[in-house]
Amino acid sequence: xxxxxxxxxxxxxxxxxxxxxxxxxxxxxxxxxxxxxxxxxxxxxxxxxxxxxxxxxxxxxxxxxxxxxxxxxxxxxxxxxxxxxxxxxxxxxxxxxxxxxxxxxxxxxxxxxxxxxxxxxxxxxxxxxxxxxxxxxxxxxxxxxxxxxxxxxxxxxxxxxxxxxxxxxxxxxxxxxxxx
Numbered sequence: 001x002x003x004x005x006x007x008x009x010x011x012x013x014x015x016x017x018x019x020x021x022x023x024x025x026x027x028x029x030x031x032x033x034x035x036x037x038x039x040x041x042x043x044x045x046x047x048x049x050x051x052x053x054x055x056x057x058x059x060x061x062x063x064x065x066x067x068x069x070x071x072x073x074x075x076x077x078x079x080x081x082x083x084x085x086x087x088x089x090x091x092x093x094x095x096x097x098x099x100x101x102x103x104x105x106x107x108x109x110x111x112x113x114x115x116x117x118x119x120x121x122x123x124x125x126x127x128x129x130x131x132x133x134x135x136x137x138x139x140x141x142x143x144x145x146x147x148x149x150x151x152x153x154x155x156x157x158x159x160x161x162x163x164x165x166x167x168x169x170x171x172x173x174x175x176x177x178x179x180x
Contacts, residue, residue, distance in 0.1 A: 010046050010047075010048040010049055011046070011047055011048045012044060012045075012046060013044065013045045013046070013047050014042075014043075014044050015041075015042065015043055015044075015045070015056075016040070016041070016042050017039075017040070017041040017042075018038070018039070018040060018041075019038065019039040019040075019041055019058070020036065020037075020038050021036060021037050021038070021039070022036050023035065023036050023037070035062075035063060036062075037060060037062045037063045038060075038061050038062040039058050039059060039060055039061060039062075040058070040059045040061055041056055041057070041058045041059075042056065042057055042059075043055055043056025043057065043071075044056075050076060051074050051075070051076055052074065052075055052076065052077075053072075053073065053074050054071075054072075054073045054074075054075070054099075055070070055071070055072055055073075056070070056071045056073070057069070057070050057071075058070075058071070060106075060107065064106050064107065064109070066104075066106045067103075067104065067106040067107035067109075068103070068104040068106070068107055069101055069102070069103050069104075069107050069120070070101065070102040070103075071099050071100070071101045071102075072099055072100055073097055073098070073099030074097060074098060074099065075095060075096060075097025075098070075125075076095070076096060076097070077093050077094070077095040077096075077129075078093060078094045078095075078096075079092075079093050080092040080093055080094055081093075083131075087131070087134060088134050089131045089134055090131060091130070091131050092128070092129070092130055092131070093128075093129045093131075094126065094127070094128055094129070095125075095126070095127045095129055095139075096124075096125070096126045097124070097125055098122070098123060098124045098125070099122070099123055100119060100121070100122050100123075100148070101119070101120045101121045101122075101123075102117070102118070102119050102120060103117070103118060103120045104117055105117060107120075108120070108152065112151070112152050114149075114151045114152055118148075118149040118151075118152060119148045119149055120147065120148060120149065120152055121145045121146060121147050121148055121152075122145070122146055122148055123143050123144060123145045123146070124143065124144050125141060125142065125143035125144070126141065126142055126143075127139045127140070127141035127142075127175070128140055128141075135178055135179050135180070136176070136177070136178050136179075137175075137176070137177045137178075137179075138174070138175075138176055139174070139175045139177070140172070140173070140174050140175075141172060141173060141174075141175055142170070142171070142172040143170075143171050143172070144168065144169070144170055145168065145169045145170075145171065146167060146168050146169075147167040152167075153167040154167075
């Protein structure tokens with residue numbers, strides 16, 4: 001923290017995450033496969049700034065070994081219910097943000113068959129973070145993604161069958177995170 005080391009203007013957060021993505025069956029009757037996958041994610045953030053920047057790198061360790069995705073993000077967290085008593089973390093908060101992603105050739109080839117470095121997507125997201133304990137967070141989230149590169153955007157349009165042929169994707173889910 002800045003109190004411990006005078007050269008830092010704010011807290012520097014370094015992180016390493018393991019991510020397991022469950023992919024529901026999609027068009028299996030057509031022979032299409034949608035296997036679950038696993039990632040290691042490493043990065044750095046400046047969480048104490050009002051608009052908190054973060055950089056991260058995601059490495060696929062399962063489906064396409066060597067596939068890499070880089071993300072540059074910016075966001076802010078609004079406290080909805082403050083911490084009380086012995087609690088360190090706020091009980092309920094809303095985190096909003098956005099960013100841009102970049103994929104290496106293996107990542108783009110795995111996703112769309114496009115074998116080159118390219119900016120992949122831009123996004124906006126929101127998460128309602130419920131601090132169950134000082135170390136466990138439960139958060140429903142929603143994100144809106146748009147493909148940036150023309151060939152990646154065209155591939156996304158072909159993939160979303162029965163939709164409006166837009167390359168915009170709306171995703172949501174429930175995240176559980178534990179800190180040690």
